[in-house]
Structures are given as structure tokens and as C-alpha cells.
Amino acid sequence: MSLSLDVLTVGETLIDLISTEESASGLRGAQTFTKYLGGSPANIAVYVAKLGGNAAVISKTGIGAFGKFLKDELRYHGVNTQYLVMDHRVHTTIIFVSRTQDTPEFEALRNGDFQLTPAEVPVEAIERAKIVHASTFALSREPCRSAVIKALRLAHEHGKIVSFDPNYSSIIWPDYQEAQHVMSEVYRYATITKPSLDDANRFFGQGYSPQEYIKMFHELGPKTVILTMGKDGVLISHDGQLLGYLPASKIKVVDVTGAGDSFWAGFLVALLDKRSLEECALFAREVVNLKLTIVGHLPSTIDCNEIYVNLPDPKQAIVKRMFNAIF
Numbered sequence: 001m002s003l004s005l006d007v008l009t010v011g012e013t014l015i016d017l018i019s020t021e022e023s024a025s026g027l028r029g030a031q032t033f034t035k036y037l038g039g040s041p042a043n044i045a046v047y048v049a050k051l052g053g054n055a056a057v058i059s060k061t062g063i064g065a066f067g068k069f070l071k072d073e074l075r076y077h078g079v080n081t082q083y084l085v086m087d088h089r090v091h092t093t094i095i096f097v098s099r100t101q102d103t104p105e106f107e108a109l110r111n112g113d114f115q116l117t118p119a120e121v122p123v124e125a126i127e128r129a130k131i132v133h134a135s136t137f138a139l140s141r142e143p144c145r146s147a148v149i150k151a152l153r154l155a156h157e158h159g160k161i162v163s164f165d166p167n168y169s170s171i172i173w174p175d176y177q178e179a180q181h182v183m184s185e186v187y188r189y190a191t192i193t194k195p196s197l198d199d200a201n202r203f204f205g206q207g208y209s210p211q212e213y214i215k216m217f218h219e220l221g222p223k224t225v226i227l228t229m230g231k232d233g234v235l236i237s238h239d240g241q242l243l244g245y246l247p248a249s250k251i252k253v254v255d256v257t258g259a260g261d262s263f264w265a266g267f268l269v270a271l272l273d274k275r276s277l278e279e280c281a282l283f284a285r286e287v288v289n290l291k292l293t294i295v296g297h298l299p300s301t302i303d304c305n306e307i308y309v310n311l312p313d314p315k316q317a318i319v320k321r322m323f324n325a326i327f
Contacts, residue, residue, distance in 0.1 A: 003054065003128070004054065004128055004129070004130060005054050005055065005056050005080065005125070005128045005129040005130065006048060006053035006054045006055060006129075006130050006131065006268075006269070006272055007044065007045065007048045007053055007054075007055045007056075007129065007130070007131045007132075007133060007265075007268055007269075007272075008055070008056050008057075008058065008083075008125055008126070008128070008129035008131070008132050008133070008151075009041035009042065009044050009045045009055070009056075009057050009058070009132075009133045009134070010041060010057075010058045010059075010121065010132065010133070010134045010138065010147070010148050010151040010152075011039065011040070011041035011058075011059065011113070011116075011134050011135050011137060011138030011144070011148060012039035012040065012041060012042065012059060012093060012113040012114075012135075012137055012138050013037070013038075013039045013041070013042040013057055013059035013060075013061055013070050013074070013084065013113070014038050014039040014042070014061075014070070014092060014093035014094065014095055014112075014113055015035060015036070015037075015038060015066050015069070015070065015092060015093070015094045015095070016035075016036040016037070016038025016039075016095055016097050017033035017034070017035055017036075017094060017095070017096045017097065018033060018034055018036055018097045018098075018099055018255075019031075019032065019033055019096075019097065019098050019099045020032045020033065020034055020099070021099065022098075022099050022100060023098060023099075026098045026100070026105035027096055027097075027098045027105050027106070027107060030096075030098055030099075033096065035069070037069075037070055037073040037074065037077075038095060038097075039059070039093075039113065039137075040135045040137060040165060040167065040260070040261050040264075041057060041059065041133060041134065041135055041138070042057055042059065042070070042074065042079075043258050043261035043262075043265075044133060044261045044264050044265045044268075045057045045074070045079045046073075046074065046077040046078075046079055046265075046298075047261060047262050047264075047265030047266070047287070047291075047298055048265045048268065048269055049077055049078035049079050050077060050078070050265075050298050050299070050300065050301075050302050051265060051266065051269045051287070051302055051304055052269070052302075052304055053268075053269050053272070054080070055078075055079050055080065056079065056080035056081070056082065056083055056125065056129075057074065057079060057080075057081065057083065057084055058083040058084075058085075058116070058120070058121055058122075058125060058147075058151065059083075059084055059085065059113065059116065060084075060085040060086075060087055060090065060112050060113060060115055060116040060120065060144075061084065061085070061086055061087070061090075061092040061093075061112050061113075062086065062087065062088070062090050062091045062092040062111070062112050063086045063087065063088045064091070064092065066091075066092035066094070067086050067092045067112070068086075070084075070092065071084060071086065083120075083122065083125050085116065085120050087112065087115070089115075090111050090112035090115050091111040091112055092111070092112050093108065093109065093110045093111050093112055093113040093114075094108075094109045095107070095108045095109070096108075096109075099255050100255075100256065103198055103256070104256065106171070107171075108171075108172060110141070113137075113138070113144065114138070114140070114141035114142070114143075114144040114145075115143065115144065116138075116143065116144045116147045117143045117144075117146075117147055118143065118146045118147045118150045120147065121147050121150050121151045121154075123154060126151060126154040126155050126158060126160070127158060129155065129160055130160065130161060130272060131160065131161040131162075131163055131268055131271075131272065132151055132152060132154075132155035132160050132161070132162055132163070133162075133163040133164070133165070133264070133268070134148045134151065134152060134163075134164060134165070134186075135164070135165035135167050136165065136166055136167050136168045136169075136172075136173070136179070136183060137167060137169075137172055139173075139179075139182050139183065139186065140172050140173035140179070145182065148186075149182075149185065149186060152164070152186060152189040152190070153189055155189065156188075156189035161191045161192065161268075161271070162189050162190050162191045162192070163190070163191065163192045163193070163194070163264070163268060164186055164187065164189075164190040164192075164193050164222070165193070165194060165195075165199075165260070165264065166183060166193060166195045166199050166200075166203055166217070167196075167199055167260070168183065168199060168202050168203045169202065170202065179203075180203070183203070183220075184220055187217075187220035187221040187222060188221050189221075190220075190221055190222040191222060191223060191224065192222055192223070192224040192225075192226070192271075193217055193222045193224070193225055193226070194225075194226040194227075194228060194260075194263065194264055194267065195213070195217060195225070195227055195228075196227075196228045196229070196230070196260060197210065197213070197227065197228070197229040197230065197232070200213035200216075200217075200227065204216055210227055210229065210235055211235075211242065213227060214227055214235060214237045214242065215240075218237065218240050223238060223239055224237070224238050224277065225237045225238075226267065226277075226281065228260065228263060229248075230248065231248050232248065233245055233246050233247040233248045234246040234248075234281055234285070236277050236278060236281050236318070238277055243277060243278060243318070243320075244278060244318035244319055244320050245318065245319040246278075246281050246282065246285060246317065246318055246319070247319070248285070249285060249289050251289055251292060251293060252293065253292045253293075254292065254293050254294055255292070255294070256292060258291055259288050259291055259292055262284075262287050262288050262290070262291035262298060263284045263285070263287065263288045264284075265284075265287065266280075266283050266284035266285075266286070266287030266288065267280045267281065267283070267284040269283070269304065270283040270284065273304075273308075275308075276314065278314040278317075278318045279311065279314055281318070282311045282312065282314060282317055282318075283304075283307060283308065283311060286307050286310075286311070287302070287307075290302070
């Protein structure tokens with residue numbers, strides 16, 4: 001009998017080349033880059049493993065130096081790589097990323113990541129998982145789109161928690177109408193979603209209040225919506241009811257790359273630990289604080305119990321108001 005997986009992520013595992021210096025002109029002004037394991041699903045798997053969870057990825061890379069680097073990095077960080085497909089017919093995807101304290105600029109050279117096929121998504125992997133997670137990036141091209149939809153549909157049918165990251169970008173997915181159609185289909189299977197305010201702006205358009213964005217995400221299907229707003233904090237909603245607001249911590253930010261992924265990982269780990277949604281958000285905020293103070297991945301060892309013990313009382317940390325149901 002195979003061991004269960006806490007979190008199975010499906011989608012891109014790729015090379016992030018992050019600029020070593022901040023540049024006012026973004027990538028155009030960047031001169032030197034450092035190589036990191038990247039891709040939102042892969043990063044989340046790494047962070048879950050660092051938090052003590054059992055994580056695996058379903059992804060496709062090439063078999064060259066970059067693919068071998070990624071496999072080695074995943075294993076080093078404790079991620080199960082038995083479902084990582086290394087294909088001699090493709091090249092590993094590379095993304096250039098600007099280092100910044102705001103939303104990073106990026107440029108992608110895509111190849112292997114989107115060539116994952118539905119046949120390369122084993123039913124056995126879905127059956128082992130407690131949570132199955134995917135992001136919009138992986139949905140933007142076929143055949144990976146069909147592979148991800150298969151994974152999430154199977155997860156839904158098996159009663160798993162399905163988490164979906166609506167990180168839509170017109171740079172990656174220029175066909176906006178197609179993106180809306182595909183993401184709406186995926187949301188039929190989703191249990192939980194964590195859009196950022198930037199994600200909401202890009203997907204629904206600008207001009208709406210955070211509460212209106214939350215309502216629109218609920219209407220697509222997920223029961224739980226966590227809206228992250230950077231320095232403006234986090235809104236927590238469940239079953240159409242706004243549960244509260246969590247302010248952001250005041251810390252010195254070194255690099256925001258991967259902050260959303262670290263929040264995801266922290267939230268999902270706390271959810272599996274049977275914490276309340278408010279406690280999950282508090283725990284995720286602490287994990288994000290660790291990530292924002294460094295370039296690259298989180299530290300090798302993270303004591304979850306120590307974080308839990310030092311969490312503030314949700315009744316004091318979460319701002320509660322008499323919100324009306326947002327439906």
C-alpha cells in the first residue's frame with residue numbers, strides 16, 4: 001500500500017532565473033541572474049515538504065542539465081519525484097524574473113512544461129493525495145490543460161480537497177475569452193481558491209471592491225475564497241460569508257518572488273492539521289513572512305509547532321465585522 005500524499009501538485013516545474021539586483025526598468029535593466037527551482041506547483045510542493053508534509057509533483061521537464069537540476073532540487077527538499085516525467089523530446093521551461101518588492105516582471109521560454117499529457121497523470125497518484133493543487137499557468141496550453149483538468153476532475157470525484165490558483169496572466173495566456181471559459185470549467189471541481197488582488201484584477205477586470213471579487217469567485221464554485229492583497233492584508237470567506245480581515249505584518253521585504261506559493265503551502269498544511277480557516281490564514285502569514293525576508297526558497301528547517309504556539313489569538317488578530325452575506 002503506497003503512503004498517502006498530503007499535497008499533490010500538478011503543473012509546471014521549471015527553471016526560474018531571478019535577477020541578482022533590483023532594477024527600476026525591470027528585466028530590461030537586469031544584467032545577471034541566479035538559477036532556482038521554479039514553477040508555482042513545484043514551489044508549493046517544496047514548501048509543504050519543508051513544513052513537514054508529504055508532497056509530490058506531476059510535471060514534465062527535459063532530461064538535460066536543467067531537468068536533472070530540478071529533479072535533484074525537488075529530492076533535496078524532500079519532494080516525491082516518482083510522477084515527474086523527464087522527456088528526451090522536450091526542453092525544460094525557463095522563466096526570467098526581475099527581483100523586486102512589487103509584482104515581478106517575467107518572460108517565459110516555454111517548452112516541456114505544457115507538454116504533459118493526460119496519460120501521464122496516474123489515477124493512483126490522485127487516490128493517494130489528500131489535496132490536489134494546480135495553477136492557471138499550466139492550463140494555458142494543451143496538452144497540459146487536459147492533463148490538469150483530468151487530475152482535478154478525478155480529485156473531485158474521489159472527494160479530495162481541490163485547490164486552484166487563478167494566477168491568470170495575459171502574457172502567458174493571451175486569449176482572455178478562452179481563459180475565462182477554461183477556468184470556469186476548472187472551478188466546478190475546486191474546493192478552495194486563493195486569488196491575489198492582482199489575479200482578480202486581471203481575470204475579472206478592474207473597478208470592483210475586494211468583497212465583489214470574492215463574491216464573483218464564490219459564484220464560480222469554490223466554498224472557500226482567500227483574497228490576498230499584499231501589504232493590504234488578507235480577506236477570508238467561506239460559504240459566501242466574509243469571516244474576517246487579517247492585516248499584513250510590517251517587515252522588511254527582500255524579495256516577493258514565491259510569496260504567494262509560500263502562503264498557499266502554509267494555508268494547506270494548516271488546513272490538513274485541522275486548524276480553523278482563520279488559524280490557517282495566520283499560519284500562512286507567518287510562512288510568508290519567512291519567505292519575504294530572503295531570496296530563493298524558505299529555510300531548510302521550519303518548526304511548525306513553534307509557529308502554532310506563537311500564533312496570536314485569532315479573535316484578536318482577525319478583524320471581525322458584522323458583514324452581511326456576500327451572496
